[in-house]
Amino acid sequence: MGETDAGVAEGDAHDHEHEHRSRWPIVGAAGAAILYTGAALALVGNRAGIFPSPVGVGIAVVGFAVLTGGLVGWLRQAYLSDYWARAASDRKRRAYRATMVIFLVTDVATFGAGFVYYFYVRIWTWPPGELPELVGSLVLVNTALLVASSVTLHFAHEALDEGHRRRFLALLGATFALGVVFLAGQIAEYATFVGEEEFTLTSGVFASAFFGLTGLHGLHVALGVVLVGIVLWRALRGQYDAERDTSVSTVSLYWHFVDAVWLFLVAVLYVGAEISL
Known part of the structure; x- marks a missing residue:
């Protein structure tokens, strides 16, 4: 293997070591925060007369969707991408x-x-x-x-x-x-x-x-x-x-x-x- 090939192989190995640095965990965490915020607004806001409960429920649903999307994206990137090409x-x-x-x-x-x-x-x-x-x-x-x-x-x-x-x-x-x-x-x-x-x-x-x-x-x-x-x-x-x-x-x-x-x-x-x- 030539010097260039060795450098490419080393670069590929380096990329494989770091390819799972991902935005998806951050998306999932944001979804969880939105979910909890919506749930709190739905449960407390309406009771206190400062926030309509249906809006809080809607925010919670959006948060759950974002959380699920973040998890699916993370799993896809971490586990499904190039699954057959190599093992962890x-x-x-x-x-x-x-x-x-x-x-x-x-x-x-x-x-x-x-x-x-x-x-x-x-x-x-x-x-x-x-x-x-x-x-x-x-x-x-x-x-x-x-x-x-x-x-x-x-x-x-x-x-x-x-x-x-x-x-x-x-x-x-x-x-x-x-x-x-x-x-x-x-x-x-x-x-x-x-x-x-x-x-x-x-x-x-x-x-x-x-x-x-x-x-x-x-x-x-x-x-x-x-x-x-x-x-x-x-x-x-x-x-x-x-x-x-x-x-x-x-x-x-x-x-x-x-x-x-x-x-x-x-x-x-x-x-x-x-x-x-």
């Missing part, structure tokens, strides 16, 4: 996983703020007057569904590592379906509380904590369903094997985190709310 190096695979871990650590702070509010509420007279019957069959079924989805995703990844493609696809599809059913169950729970119990976001301080935390978690599950759906779509195209599983492992980290948060949320918010200190 071990260093890049570790970097992707580390990035997901850092994101989840920051997400702990997001949930932590909501739990701090709930624990502060618990300092005062308990139980509050608006407390409904929280622990019922629906929440138990939802919990079983989410735990089962973590199990199916874990064994799907194992099947991929062992080269069992059909089992991998079946278990990945089951994970996606369980996530969708969980979201439907949470919507049904909200409908029950609002319709039969007359327990709404504006019922009191506990209600704001309950719907805030469960709604935040539901948003994370919805995002997780989108991510698992993307992984499933790519898997159906044959884009994974034991050496090309970076997105499977990073999405698995996210999904297991969401599952763990739900178990803590059930223990503290559902069961814990019915225990008088």
Whole structure:
């Protein structure tokens, strides 16, 4: 190889090392900020008489669309572009996983703020007057569904590592379906509380904590369903094997985190709310 060829090869390698510097994470972060702002305006602005609720909802919808677009663009650039031409190096695979871990650590702070509010509420007279019957069959079924989805995703990844493609696809599809059913169950729970119990976001301080935390978690599950759906779509195209599983492992980290948060949320918010200190 001549000096010129060596220089070109070195330049290509340098470009490959830095090609994932992207605007898409910034787009996704902006979408998340718009989403949270819209939700806050929808929930607080109308109640305070300073902002119409429908406008806040519209802003939140736009934010969710921008967030989803940022994530899709990021995934496309990081994972789909030139997928068949080369595999990610071990260093890049570790970097992707580390990035997901850092994101989840920051997400702990997001949930932590909501739990701090709930624990502060618990300092005062308990139980509050608006407390409904929280622990019922629906929440138990939802919990079983989410735990089962973590199990199916874990064994799907194992099947991929062992080269069992059909089992991998079946278990990945089951994970996606369980996530969708969980979201439907949470919507049904909200409908029950609002319709039969007359327990709404504006019922009191506990209600704001309950719907805030469960709604935040539901948003994370919805995002997780989108991510698992993307992984499933790519898997159906044959884009994974034991050496090309970076997105499977990073999405698995996210999904297991969401599952763990739900178990803590059930223990503290559902069961814990019915225990008088």
